[in-house]
Amino acid sequence: MAHLTSEQIQSLRSQLMAEKRGIEHRLEQNDHYGLSGSMRFQTGELSPIDNHPGDVATEMYDREKDISLLEHDEFQLERIDSALHSIEEGHYGTCAVCQQPIPYERMQAVPYTKYCKKHQPETVVSDNRPVEEEFLAPAFGRTSLDERDDQNGFDGEDAWQIVESWGTSNTPAMAEGRDIDSYDVMAIEATDEVEGCVEAYESFVATDIYGHDVSIVRNRQYRQYLENREGEGLLEIDNDSDPYDMY
Numbered sequence: 001m002a003h004l005t006s007e008q009i010q011s012l013r014s015q016l017m018a019e020k021r022g023i024e025h026r027l028e029q030n031d032h033y034g035l036s037g038s039m040r041f042q043t044g045e046l047s048p049i050d051n052h053p054g055d056v057a058t059e060m061y062d063r064e065k066d067i068s069l070l071e072h073d074e075f076q077l078e079r080i081d082s083a084l085h086s087i088e089e090g091h092y093g094t095c096a097v098c099q100q101p102i103p104y105e106r107m108q109a110v111p112y113t114k115y116c117k118k119h120q121p122e123t124v125v126s127d128n129r130p131v132e133e134e135f136l137a138p139a140f141g142r143t144s145l146d147e148r149d150d151q152n153g154f155d156g157e158d159a160w161q162i163v164e165s166w167g168t169s170n171t172p173a174m175a176e177g178r179d180i181d182s183y184d185v186m187a188i189e190a191t192d193e194v195e196g197c198v199e200a201y202e203s204f205v206a207t208d209i210y211g212h213d214v215s216i217v218r219n220r221q222y223r224q225y226l227e228n229r230e231g232e233g234l235l236e237i238d239n240d241s242d243p244y245d246m247y
Contacts, residue, residue: 004104012087012108027070033067082112098116143155200224
């Protein structure tokens, strides 16, 4: 602590005491963030048993937030008390790792610190995610079969499209595309997928009851399929229209 003058130490002590009084006053005024009373008192309910959990979701969230804020203030008070104790012991302003003096400018910014800038423990942001998210990626999670080559059945995306066709809370302003101006085209792949078919060609390729005698039904989907130049080119050639001569 020899690198700090008595005036600097006194200034830092005053800064620590002012911050301590501020935290203690705040805790006293807000009744420790309202945690001195039970949640039953806050909600006015004798028991939440007869209510849906969603009925007290807001109160529960506020309660968790208050606990977090209280823990932060209590931890801050512990650090301030430790710094004041270090002043009394005579080793205030010395890094706990390298035992080198901590610059006065850093002490002014963080008067309760125990570390120099080099040895300050890094704040680690956890990469841990809820286990539920393992089932939510890709879209529709484990209910999606689009990524599997051996599956083409009804999956979670198809179920959602049926529900979505009845409307959602989304507006055209929230759509991914820029040319969306109607609620009718807000559904996922609403204009791309053919209802009742997995692949587009299934809407115009037909067979007899035994699965033989393949034939082509020249409907709108068939012509759109040709215009998009999908597939390998069909056995039948439509010579009536020039765009299809290449097939």
